[in-house]
Amino acid sequence: MADIPESQQQYGSILTIAGENAEQNGKLLKKPIEFTHIAIGDANDTYVQPDRTQSALVHEIARLPVNVVDVVEGTQNTVPTLVVEALLPDTLVNVVIREFAVVAKFNGNTYLHAVGNCARVYVPAPQNNGGETNEVAVQMTFTVTSVDPIVMINPNVVTASREYVNKQMAAHLAAVDPHPQYGKKEKFHFSNHFQRIAILLVPYAEASTRFEESFVIGRLIMARGSSQFSERLGDFEISVKSSYNETSFTMMVYRRGWRLEFCSLEYEGQKWLALYDTNAEWFNSQDAHVTFLGERGMKEPSYDKDNQFKIISFASSSPSTPASNPEVFETIVPLETHNPQDARGYQFYSQSYPPVVGNVQGLPEALGTKLPVNSLVGSIVEFSTDQPRTGYVKAQRVELSRIAYPKLWSVVQGAQNLTDQSLIDADPQTYAGHYGTGDGVSTFTTPDYHLGHYRRGAEANDVFASTLDSAVEFHNHGLPTSAASTPNPVTYGMPDSAWVAVDHFNYVLPGGGIVVTADVGQEAAGQRKGNFDEVTRPKTLINYVYIFHGESA
Secondary structure, three states: OOOOOHHHOOOEEEEOHHHHHHHHHHHHHOOOEEEEEEEEEOHHHOOOOOOOOOOOOOOEEEEEEEEEEEEEOOOOOOOOEEEEEEEOOOOOOOEEEEEEEEEEEEOOEEEEEEEEEEEEEEEOOHHHOOOOOOOOEEEEEEEOOOOOOEEOOOHHHOOOOHHHHHHHHHHHHHOOOOOOOOOEEEEEEEEEOOEEEEEEEEEOOOOOOOEEEEEEEEEEEEEEOOOOOOOEEEEEEEEEEEEEOEEEEEEEEEEOOOOEEEEEEEEOOEEEEEEEEOOOOOOOOEEEEEEEEEEEEEOOOOOOHHHOOOEEEEEEOOOOOOOOOHHHHHHOEEOOOOOOEOOOOOEOOOOOOOOOHHHOOOHHHHHHHHOOHHHHOOOEEEOOOOOOOOOEEEOEOOEEEOOOOHHHHHHHOOOOOEEOHHHHHHOOOOOOOOEEOOOOOOEEEOOEOOOOOOOOOOOOOOOOOOOOOOOOOOOOOOOOEEOOOOOEOOOOEEEHHHOEEOOOOOEEEOOEOOOOOOOOEEOOOOOEEOOOOOOOOOOOOOOOEEEEOOOOO
16 A cells, blocks of 8 residues: 555545444444544554454554544434544654554444544654644544444543643633632631721621521631741631521631630621620730631621621720720620531530530430439438538428429328428427428428437337437446445445445445546546536537439439
């Protein structure tokens, strides 16, 4: 073919027999044809004529992933035409291109679907081309018998042209919002040394309003610091929305470099939801570079949209840096934010939002299986401090409401030791362990365990909640005696004849009883003296006794 005169050389692409068969069988069997590559070759740098029977190039040098598959639909007078394109990589240089073929897959087989040729194309190296790399696209156009089975593009092997990339990047950089799927990024700065600030967020909608929607949803990051200034970082995630007659707001603080909290305030005669500096001891909002990542907007026409995110100062500790809007200070009303919840609406708790037993789902039931709290109502306990405890009342004849303390009253009203209040009032010592009927209608009284009684379990013949007076158990004290006619005071020795029997148990001296003193100590002669009081007792520690009523447990 090298002998064909240049004037007679023809260039183009044709469908191979294998390609034609694949199209017909693909349409019939409803199986796809996938174009994967364009094979290129130099044909040994000679002219070559495409042949429908070809299964390989004369001299293949590379296979390039297909970048474009496009179809030009046929009309009544034309057949469909297919355009297949691939790009040469920058690394493929110092080569000649004179032949090419579309490589396809059908029914598990790889073959040449179409073949073509071109005039001699030399691809130089950059150093031989003024340092420039020329983009080379290999494009084949050929007629097809049917486009039905042809897969238009393989998304795994798409390569964009440099021209396309450059155009797209230029459009991307020029776009106002090139990433609409992400929140917008805004940056601003404030400097408020020795001042307290507020950041206006949305119009404050309340019962008397009918506002259009306004919102701020995103992350607010505030930072300062350099070799000259101290480090400071604030990181807040906020969700704020107002419309109609309600304002909703919540905030998660990741780092609290600035003490900002929600408030309502009045600015230029209008009420706003704002973040304000709560640090009343240190007036110094300082410099901050602020980045907001998110979305915000204001549709309420009666408010100036430019005021959203406006930073005002409302207090100053230095005459040289006066506040921009001191009148705002008197209008600030701190607001409690809504604590975050999980996806099912269960509350996250913190030091600001401590839980109680009833807030935690399943906890009361779980505690009930381990510790049936209601079964402890009426029990008594001694604490190591004198501070009142939630759920307890001091056991010192306290009058309680039957309605306010229903758990304890339900235990008491059927108890054996519930006694008419008049009897208790007449003899408080005897009925110290009894509940009283109070006013007989709406109140009752607690026992009084602070009258000096020692508590012990009832024995078989004891009456429950009864009291016993002080007593000393029956016992004998053997005193040494002697045959002397007179007492010996050092040894308590008494002559046997000195004792007179009163009854079968007690003996006394004819002149009266034995006298002892209340003194404590020991005389030099070795005589021990006793420690006496109005009651008999062991060593004693005095505590308060409480009754568990269970209403705030």
